[in-house]
Amino acid sequence: MIHRKIITMAVAALSLASAAQAQNPPVTSCLEIFDLATGTHTVIREFPFLIEAPNWSPDGKWLLVNKGGRLFRIAPDGQGDLIPVETGNIVQCNNDHVITADGRWIGLSSNDPEWRAGHNSFVYVVPFEGGQPRKITPVGPSYLHGISPDGKMAAYCAFRGPEQEPDVYVMPLDGSGPEIRLTDAPGLDDGPEYSPDGKHIWFNSVRSGNMQVWRMNADGTSQTQLTFDHDRNSWFPHVSPDGKSAVYIAYRADEVKPGDHPANKHVQLRLIPYDGGTPRVLLDFFGGQGSLNVNSWNPESTKFAFVSYRLQ
Numbered sequence: 001m002i003h004r005k006i007i008t009m010a011v012a013a014l015s016l017a018s019a020a021q022a023q024n025p026p027v028t029s030c031l032e033i034f035d036l037a038t039g040t041h042t043v044i045r046e047f048p049f050l051i052e053a054p055n056w057s058p059d060g061k062w063l064l065v066n067k068g069g070r071l072f073r074i075a076p077d078g079q080g081d082l083i084p085v086e087t088g089n090i091v092q093c094n095n096d097h098v099i100t101a102d103g104r105w106i107g108l109s110s111n112d113p114e115w116r117a118g119h120n121s122f123v124y125v126v127p128f129e130g131g132q133p134r135k136i137t138p139v140g141p142s143y144l145h146g147i148s149p150d151g152k153m154a155a156y157c158a159f160r161g162p163e164q165e166p167d168v169y170v171m172p173l174d175g176s177g178p179e180i181r182l183t184d185a186p187g188l189d190d191g192p193e194y195s196p197d198g199k200h201i202w203f204n205s206v207r208s209g210n211m212q213v214w215r216m217n218a219d220g221t222s223q224t225q226l227t228f229d230h231d232r233n234s235w236f237p238h239v240s241p242d243g244k245s246a247v248y249i250a251y252r253a254d255e256v257k258p259g260d261h262p263a264n265k266h267v268q269l270r271l272i273p274y275d276g277g278t279p280r281v282l283l284d285f286f287g288g289q290g291s292l293n294v295n296s297w298n299p300e301s302t303k304f305a306f307v308s309y310r311l312q
Helices: 004-014 017-023
Strands: 027-035 040-047 052-056 063-067 070-074 083-085 093-099 105-110 122-127 142-147 153-160 165-172 189-194 200-205 212-217 232-239 245-252 265-273 280-287 303-311
Touching: 052 093, 052 303, 063 093, 070 093, 093 142, 105 142, 122 142, 153 189, 165 189, 165 200, 189 232, 200 232, 212 232, 232 265, 280 303
Parallel strands: 142 189
Antiparallel strands: 027 040, 027 303, 052 063, 063 070, 070 083, 093 105, 105 122, 142 153, 153 165, 189 200, 200 212, 232 245, 245 265, 265 280
C-alpha cells in the first residue's frame, strides 16, 4: 500500500500546476492524432511551448487544450491559430477539463484566485464559447475527469478529510446537491470518467499495488479491476464514444511510483476492450503528464488525440 502522506504530497503538488509547468524543462509539444484503422499517428502541429490534454469536441470541429493556465481551441487538422477560450478571472486552469456530450459546456479544474489558503484546484463550468466560469465544488483540491452523458453529474478526484485521502467523488454539475464519495480504498483513486451510456465510471487505482484501470457502476458499486499490467502503472482510461474500447497511458513500473504520473517519460498508449482483456500496445513515445489526461476520442471512435513531447 502506498503511504497516504506520500500520495497526499504528490497530488497536492499537482494543484501547483502552473508553477510546476514553469519548472519543467522547456519542451516542444507535438499535437498528434492516432488512427486506429491504419495504426498510424500523425503530428498535426508542433508548438515551441507546453500544451496539454486535448479534448475532441462532440461535433468533431475542435480540439481543446490548455496552455499556461488558459484554455484554447484549435482545428483537428492543426490549421489556424490557437483560439483562446474566455474564462474571466479563472486563469490557472490545469490539464483536467471535459466537454459535455452536447458540446455546450466545458467543465474545467483551476486554482481559485480568491482562495487564500495556498494553491488549490476547484471544478468550474463555462459555456463552450467562453465566459465567466461558475464554481461547482465547494472545497478543494478537486480535479475534474468526467461528466455524465446527460450533463447532470460531474466525476472528479478529490482530497477530503483530515488525512486528505484522495478518492472518486460525484456531484450535480449545477452545484445543486452535495458531493458523494464513491471510493474508499486506501491510497489514490483518480481519473473517473463516465461511460458513453452513463452506466459505469472508469477510474484508476493503486489498491492492488501498481496503478491499474478499474470500472464501477455509476453509483459506486461493483468496483472491478480491468488491467493487470504488473510491469506498468496504468493511468487515465478513456472510453471510446461507441463504448467498445478504452485507451490509457502506461508508465514503466520500475521507473515511476504507482501514485505518480510525471512528465517527460517513456510511456505507452494501450487499448483494451470495454469488458477488459489483454491490452494492445499502440505506441511507445516520450510524454506522460499532459499527454492523455482527459478523453480525446473523435465522435466516430476511429481516432484520438494526444500530445508527445521533445526536450528542447
